[in-house]
Amino acid sequence: MSLTFVVGIASDVFGGSLATAVESELAKRFAPLVANGEEPYRSDPVHASGWRKLQQLAASMLGAESIPQLAKVDPYQAVYVMEAGSAVDVIPIANAADPLHAGRLPELLDELRRFAATASLPTDDVELMQLAAHYLENEDAEKDLDVQTYVQLMLSAKQAAARGQALWVVT
Secondary structure, rough: EEEEEEEEEEEHOOOOHHHEEEEEEHHHOOOOOOOOOOOOEEOOEOOOOHHHHHHHHHHHHHHHOOOEEEEEOOOEEEEOOOOOOOOOOOEEOOOOOOOEEEEHHHHHHHHHHHHHHHHOOOOOOOHHHHHHHHHHHOOOOOOOHHHHHHHHHHHHHHHHHHHHHHEEOOO
């Protein structure tokens, strides 16, 4: 199973009535998600187990309590919004089997930068893209799933911040 990061609005991720329900619930808690006229940004897919491996590595290096935006989010149905705050909200969605995890993008970026500094990983876009290309060209696609996930998540989070849009975690 793969995992992709999408920058955009709910309808870029969910279909029909589910997208409407997600947008409605998010609007009750946060500023409305805004389409900016651009095509949604989609990361390269990574193996879904990379999310858990990234969570485990970051928690072992920084402590789980210091990375709530990463540690407390289930990647099955998640979004990071532009609003600041420390909480990860668990939001029930009508007719959805599982709730939506809603984290905060500014804090996620901070956590990723601290993790990168500790793990000696790049945060610069060019260096991140070079590292992503290295893994795409690598014959062993199962290698360093935590780092591969970090690279795609960081590139996507930076894109979301630059566009002022939500970052969706999609399996």
